[in-house]
Amino acid sequence: MVAVVEWWAMALLVAMVALVTLGVFFRYVVDASLTWYDEFASYLLVWLSFYGAVAATYRGRHIAFDTLAERAGPAARRLFALARELGSLAFQAVLLVYGVVLVRAVQHETAVSIEWVRMGWIYSALPLSGALMLLVSLARLGALLRGGEAGPEPGRAARAGTGSE
Amino acid sequence: MEWLLLVLVVGLTLLSVPIAWALALTTIVFLAVKGAAPLTLVPLTLFSGASSFPLLAIPLFILAGGLMETGGISLRLVNLAHSIVGFVRGGLAMATVVATMIQSEISGSSVADAAAIGKVVIPAMEKRGYPRTLSAAIVSNAASAAILIPPSIPMIIYAWMAEVSVGKMFFAGFLPGFFACAAMMGLAYYYARKFNLPREQAFSLARVGRATRDAFWALVIPVVIFGGIFLGVATATEVAALAVVAALVIGVFVYRELGRRDLVAILRESVAQTAMVMMIVACSAVLGWYLTNEQIPQKFARIILETTSNRYVVLFFLNIFFFVAGMFLHSAAAIILIVPIVMPLVRQLGIDPIHFGVIITINLGVGQQTPPVATVLFTTSAIAGLQFWDVFKAGWTFTVVLAVVTLVVTYFPPLSLFLVDLLFR
Numbered sequence: 001m002v003a004v005v006e007w008w009a010m011a012l013l014v015a016m017v018a019l020v021t022l023g024v025f026f027r028y029v030v031d032a033s034l035t036w037y038d039e040f041a042s043y044l045l046v047w048l049s050f051y052g053a054v055a056a057t058y059r060g061r062h063i064a065f066d067t068l069a070e071r072a073g074p075a076a077r078r079l080f081a082l083a084r085e086l087g088s089l090a091f092q093a094v095l096l097v098y099g100v101v102l103v104r105a106v107q108h109e110t111a112v113s114i115e116w117v118r119m120g121w122i123y124s125a126l127p128l129s130g131a132l133m134l135l136v137s138l139a140r141l142g143a144l145l146r147g148g149e150a151g152p153e154p155g156r157a158a159r160a161g162t163g164s165e
Numbered sequence: 166m167e168w169l170l171l172v173l174v175v176g177l178t179l180l181s182v183p184i185a186w187a188l189a190l191t192t193i194v195f196l197a198v199k200g201a202a203p204l205t206l207v208p209l210t211l212f213s214g215a216s217s218f219p220l221l222a223i224p225l226f227i228l229a230g231g232l233m234e235t236g237g238i239s240l241r242l243v244n245l246a247h248s249i250v251g252f253v254r255g256g257l258a259m260a261t262v263v264a265t266m267i268q269s270e271i272s273g274s275s276v277a278d279a280a281a282i283g284k285v286v287i288p289a290m291e292k293r294g295y296p297r298t299l300s301a302a303i304v305s306n307a308a309s310a311a312i313l314i315p316p317s318i319p320m321i322i323y324a325w326m327a328e329v330s331v332g333k334m335f336f337a338g339f340l341p342g343f344f345a346c347a348a349m350m351g352l353a354y355y356y357a358r359k360f361n362l363p364r365e366q367a368f369s370l371a372r373v374g375r376a377t378r379d380a381f382w383a384l385v386i387p388v389v390i391f392g393g394i395f396l397g398v399a400t401a402t403e404v405a406a407l408a409v410v411a412a413l414v415i416g417v418f419v420y421r422e423l424g425r426r427d428l429v430a431i432l433r434e435s436v437a438q439t440a441m442v443m444m445i446v447a448c449s450a451v452l453g454w455y456l457t458n459e460q461i462p463q464k465f466a467r468i469i470l471e472t473t474s475n476r477y478v479v480l481f482f483l484n485i486f487f488f489v490a491g492m493f494l495h496s497a498a499a500i501i502l503i504v505p506i507v508m509p510l511v512r513q514l515g516i517d518p519i520h521f522g523v524i525i526t527i528n529l530g531v532g533q534q535t536p537p538v539a540t541v542l543f544t545t546s547a548i549a550g551l552q553f554w555d556v557f558k559a560g561w562t563f564t565v566v567l568a569v570v571t572l573v574v575t576y577f578p579p580l581s582l583f584l585v586d587l588l589f590r
Contacts, residue, residue: 028398045221048436053440062185084182087532
């Protein structure tokens with residue numbers, strides 16, 4: 001399931017390159033600006049960021065400070081993992097629940113440049129990605145409570161040389 | 166009340182909750198307790214915090230950097246730098262700094278620079294008798310110095326927050342970036358004498374020529390980037406997209422080192438890195454909204470101005486403030502949270518916002534080297550297979566040099582503004 005979301009996010013990134021390149025092409029070669037291009041490119045960034053965040057959650061790639069957790073003994077380590085998952089869950093739950101509220105609230109609004117696009121569709125990325133991340137975190141919490149390892153640890157990947165700053 | 170907020174952010178972070186969620190969760194707790202605004206504000210601000218056309222430059226430059234790295238560019242850049250400065254004592258250390266500089270003209274992230282260059286040079290330096298901790302320290306600090314050299318993700322975020330032109334920020338970063346890297350090279354030379362590190366080879370124009378030819382296409386990309394911005398042909402975001410296309414064409418058709426499998430891996434990695442940065446950006450925006458709503462910027466300006474209105478003193482305080490923040494916050498979070506707080510004060514005192522942006526960028530570069538939150542130091546240490554504390558001990562002098570550069574940049578505005586004035590006026 002996460003693989004599907006990851007491919008979807010990768011497709012969004014490709015679409016972003018294509019859209020911005022197309023925007024430049026239209027402005028300078030065809031000499032006619034695409035009126036909807038910067039607005040929708042910005043929405044594309046939101047979608048890419050949040051669906052990408054689902055994959056990043058699954059792969060434990062979100063930047064976290066885990067020096068303490070790594071130095072702790074096995075028992076304390078589990079407590080850190082527990083705190084991490086519970087903290088993540090709390091945020092994801094708010095994203096899901098209030099994301100739904102938000103989508104409902106704006107369902108009659110439309111995008112600025114293209115009027116048949118409803119803002120509700122565009123905002124839908126928030127509750128959807130919230131729900132997907134929630135599932136990932138719940139699965140990890142379940143594994144943790146059953147006594148298994150808690151999946152990939154957030155900071156580990158960042159330390160392996162792929163953070164971004 | 167504001168102190169509790171800080172305690173909660175730091176507490177959650179120390180518990181290893183991802184930094185982005187810690188920022189958002191703190192805001193959620195405060196909104197819920199105080200009832201200052203409905204919680205729908207959270208997704209709304211997350212959305213507006215991430216939907217910005219200038220910020221599109223972030224994933225695009227990440228992708229361009231990934232394409233260039235896998236496409237064999239980093240190795241060619243190291244070879245080129247090596248052929249130019251290899252004749253000096255400690256030449257490999259010099260070459261590392263130069264290669265990091267050139268690499269950072271392609272990618273916008275010091276973590277990515279440190280990773281790309283570190284993988285190539287740290288093993289090579291070990292073979293030539295460099296202490297491993299020192300090599301890692303040089304790569305790590307050079308990458309933070311080179312963040313001044315555009316494109317630069319912190320500058321993109323700053324320009325967005327302070328409402329200044331990304332293009333101007335980029336040009337303002339050039340000279341300070343060269344200066345910072347020259348300072349790094351100076352210190353590297355000192356260590357080279359101290360540890361009696363080797364020269365690489367005699368200088369040969371033919372070798373430089375060969376390496377330049379080999380790296381020619383890699384050098385074309387920065388020209389495309391800055392030519393495009395300077396001529397006003399395109400915005401930074403659009404130039405970033407063109408850089409992606411150029412890197413793709415060069416990697417696939419010219420160097421022929423990019424296959425379909427590589428492309429998928431690069432895309433996957435770029436998505437993850439984009440999500441990491443953008444979640445911090447979006448969640449910082451949520452906390453930033455709360456701080457602004459509580460009138461923190463006004464309170465902050467009043468407290469400072471009651472003490473002094475001398476802009477040099479204020480700049481010194483702000484530097485200390487950003488330095489401490491940079492120790493604990495990721496630089497994207499620090500910019501989004503603090504820039505709105507200090508901007509009214511900065512403008513009131515007549516400090517040029519472009520100049521201020523350069524100061525913050527290098528200041529937060531120091532923060533990337535100082536634990537507890539030191540992304541670049543951690544990354545480089547991981548690549549070198551070392552404990553970050555050992556690397557820090559071996560190379561803290563380089564971090565001191567970065568701090569000195571920050572002060573020079575602060576108190577000598579022409580270093581930042583000369584090129585901007587020259588080109589845009």
